[in-house]
Amino acid sequence: MIMDREILLGITGMQWEMMDDGEQKAEDAEAVEMLTSADYFFKNGKHYFVYDETSGSGRKIGKSKIKITGDRIVEIMKAGEMRGGLFFEKDKRTLTCYETPYGQLHFGVWTTGIDVDVKEDEILAEIRYRMEMEDKPMADCCVKIHACSKGEKSAQMVRELMEHQKQDLIKAE
Template identity: 40%
Template sequence: MTKDVLLTISGMHYDMTGIPDEDGSEEENGPIEVITPASYYFKNGKHYIVYDEVVEGMPGTIKNKIRITGSQMLEIMKSGLANTHMTFEKDKINMTQYETPYGELLVGIHTRDLRLKETEDRIDVNVSYELDVNGDKVADCSITMQVKSHGAAAGGAATPS
């Protein structure tokens, strides 16, 4: 894997509040997808991906660091406009404080599934989890990440690590 990578993160969440949307439906919210250049390095058996996130309508950025420890753990650390350290471990519940410009939330992450596929120039991560905010279950969520070396062919099959 090269130092310069292209990171694609797609997130989806399904509302668990039972409160219908404006149109009367209780369906999933649309996917959120971010595609951004990032830096990659591998140290002490862990993958690291670092990138800056621009927040629309606000000055400043959020510095993001993603740490992948095999197929056991995914961590997302944010600093700047938002501050948190979210930990995803299969079949575990992890609590964290999530500081935003609008206030602080206590977030619980119950990771149901965590999958990792690696090849020489690509890493694919899939996470399925339940999200609690301030003790209330708010959504079933999924995150899909793809880390790809600059210049790597699009698509291609990844093999498990």
């Protein structure tokens, strides 16, 4: 692994809300994109990405960490105004709690798929999961993570990849 410590991190997420009949409405899909600088570490066979979370206005609201273990486990941990973590393990259901300024939010996560591709100077990961509240499906979700060493073309490459990922997520529904 030759990836630098200072990297660019792109995260694209898509969420399809579930209707009462269990169907999804494509027009209600919500997309979230983020491109940020991050620190990368590889320790004990695990990949770590640490980055600052910011609000829509650019104000720092906390630190986040992503940990990838092999090709079956991804953890996303947040600290700051919103504290909590998501634990994804292929074909497993986990329960999680987020601390928000408005109180606690409890929900379940059923991980339906994880794909991880580690290359010399970039890492790609895709996590597919279903969010549940009170044992009822609320949304099907997909998160794509792209981390790459900083370089002349990396920022453009990440932007292009994120646009392609967003289009792929929309088509996948």
